[in-house]
Ligand SMILES: [Ca+2]
Ligand SMILES: [Ca+2]
Ligand SMILES: [Ca+2]
């Protein structure tokens with residue numbers, strides 16, 4: 488094999504081996520709690536806190552039905568620091584309430600709450616490869632999902648918290664308390680133009696969830712990371728050395744989950 492071709496193939500393999508990274512859930516009271524490097528805010532990264540009442544940071548728009556930006560109020564659950572003081576309450580800020588919902592008729596039912604976004608690579612000057620948000624209120628028990636869609640609306644990657652089944656994702660309070668506010672995010676090295684955020688639960692008392700601090704942008708892998716990945720590949724290619732890597736397309740909980748296509752394709 489010619490050296491240049493070998494180098495190109497190794498570089499490609501290193502890129503692929505970098506894989507995706509999942510972030511969270513981690514406590515989040517202000518942008519300082521983001522796991523992303525936000526030093527490029529306004530150029531390579533953007534953060535929407537909804538404090539001007541709209542989804543209007545550059546390069547992002549609704550993919551499905553628009554969510555509702557909640558004004559300050561007793562049931563509003565903004566990120567804590569958006570009202571100027573980290574005091575355990577987000578009532579004086581603004582948050583986003585989901586509007587999409589799908590319920591099946593199993594017992595107990597599977598309730599799927601949804602918001603979705605698309606990204607404009609021309610407006611941004613890049614295709615984002617990092618996305619995150621702060622889940623601020625919703626059902627205490629359930630699962631949080633980020634789906635990356637291709638341009639045809641099919642799921643390309645599926646990221647799931649917890650890894651299987653349902654777990655504790657919120658608390659028993661719905662009054663703007665910030666104790667249950669948690670960051671969820673992904674780094675997907677191939678980039679993406681469409682993202683769907685789900686909250687799944689079996690509690691049919693819930694028809695929405697709240698989120699805040701949508702953040703998206705581009706992460707450039709460190710050269711040292713690339714070198715490490717290439718080393719990992721060479722080690723993995725040795726005979727008798729097999730390694731299992733974390734499955735990124737994790738198994739969904741038992742029971743039927745709604746697909747995003749259920750929302751964009753007419754039924755029947
Ligand atoms: Ca506050
Ligand atoms: Ca806010
Ligand atoms: Ca709560």
Ligand SMILES: [Ca+2]
Pocket residue numbers: 564623624663664665666667668
């Ligand atoms: Ca909360």
